[in-house]
Amino acid sequence: MPLEHGTVTCRVCLLAKDLPKDALERFDRKAAGSLDSVKDEVQTGWVSGRHLLENRIDEETGKLGGHLNLCLRQAQRKVPATLLRAECRMRELAFQKESGGALVNRKERKRIKEEATLELLPKMPPQLTGISFVVDASAHRLYLAASSEKHLETFIGLFSDTTGVEPVPLGPELAARELFQQNSDSVPTLNFSPDQPDGNAGGTVGQNFLTWLWFIQEESGGVLPKTQIGEFSFMIDGPMTFVADGPGAMESSLRKGAPTISAEAKAALLVGKKLKRAKLVVARAKTEVWSATIDADTFTLRGMKLPDGEALEANASFEERVMFLHIFQTLFYALYERFLKDVKDSSKFDEIQRRVKAWVKARESK
Numbered sequence: 001m002p003l004e005h006g007t008v009t010c011r012v013c014l015l016a017k018d019l020p021k022d023a024l025e026r027f028d029r030k031a032a033g034s035l036d037s038v039k040d041e042v043q044t045g046w047v048s049g050r051h052l053l054e055n056r057i058d059e060e061t062g063k064l065g066g067h068l069n070l071c072l073r074q075a076q077r078k079v080p081a082t083l084l085r086a087e088c089r090m091r092e093l094a095f096q097k098e099s100g101g102a103l104v105n106r107k108e109r110k111r112i113k114e115e116a117t118l119e120l121l122p123k124m125p126p127q128l129t130g131i132s133f134v135v136d137a138s139a140h141r142l143y144l145a146a147s148s149e150k151h152l153e154t155f156i157g158l159f160s161d162t163t164g165v166e167p168v169p170l171g172p173e174l175a176a177r178e179l180f181q182q183n184s185d186s187v188p189t190l191n192f193s194p195d196q197p198d199g200n201a202g203g204t205v206g207q208n209f210l211t212w213l214w215f216i217q218e219e220s221g222g223v224l225p226k227t228q229i230g231e232f233s234f235m236i237d238g239p240m241t242f243v244a245d246g247p248g249a250m251e252s253s254l255r256k257g258a259p260t261i262s263a264e265a266k267a268a269l270l271v272g273k274k275l276k277r278a279k280l281v282v283a284r285a286k287t288e289v290w291s292a293t294i295d296a297d298t299f300t301l302r303g304m305k306l307p308d309g310e311a312l313e314a315n316a317s318f319e320e321r322v323m324f325l326h327i328f329q330t331l332f333y334a335l336y337e338r339f340l341k342d343v344k345d346s347s348k349f350d351e352i353q354r355r356v357k358a359w360v361k362a363r364e365s366k
Helices: 023-029 081-098 106-123 149-163 172-180 205-220 263-270 314-344 346-363
Strands: 008-015 043-048 067-076 127-136 141-144 167-169 232-243 251-254 274-284 288-295 301-305
Touching: 008 172, 008 314, 023 067, 023 149, 043 149, 067 149, 067 314, 081 106, 127 149, 127 314, 141 167, 141 314, 149 167, 167 172, 172 205, 172 314, 205 232, 205 274, 205 314, 205 346, 232 263, 232 314, 251 263, 263 346, 274 314, 288 314, 301 314, 314 346
Parallel strands: none
Antiparallel strands: 008 141, 008 167, 008 301, 043 067, 067 127, 127 141, 232 251, 232 274, 274 288, 288 301
């Protein structure tokens, strides 16, 4: 990610069962190979979470703060396109000179390119990429530094093959099913615009949730009911991205100034757009602050800032940051559960629909 310091971008995954007791040994058996063996095909394997060159995986290298902390490394040698073109052109000119100025045909160009690639490839340094992850075993959560679907699929396949446990990414649909036994397809969509007919309300369940969260924050002042782990408040902030189904300006982004109270935000809501991405800020007792940009369609946490911890030692600091991450995602999914229960309750839905429309209409006078 890395989780040791700085901001965090990650996907939250559920582990339906405990990892096997010999998990570290399993990762070590599928550790990344030597860089000397890397060629033009991608070499994939596990390394420690400390750095991409450490393929020894054991209690010392594979854990930090009591948590499994590893990385999926991908290595590949590539010849830069500009270098390959120059090398090929040089060889083509030499061929023309030797052949008395004859044109280089397609077959010869292909042969020259293949020879140049074979000669240059071993001289190229391997290009390394890594997908870091941390397992909070007590919470059955895996935090994965992968924001793209391609990286997510690659990781899940190899993690499952290594451990026998398949991580479940807790996006809107799977979180509803796995955490709350709810079918997201049956969640009714809210129409936030007083100018649009209710039958045209659209957006994904995640977009409806994020826009509802903005409404709840402004209606309640952002104060949440007291919990066993303290008193929390929250707010939705910019940058904000709005999206709508149908023709016209489908997507709009607000970045500067105060997006939440801007005329552009009001206009977006009035035409039926919903939040696709926005920043969520959470505070506990005004001394601890979390912030992350939420992707409504995947629940990816982007650029998350965690509270400043008090621990000075590396292991304790890492454990503290994992705890902070756990607190944030626990609160986030609790809010999502509240949304699902409220909008699926037929006795509450009409009243919620009335309130969200009134909220948008009242914003016109701001």
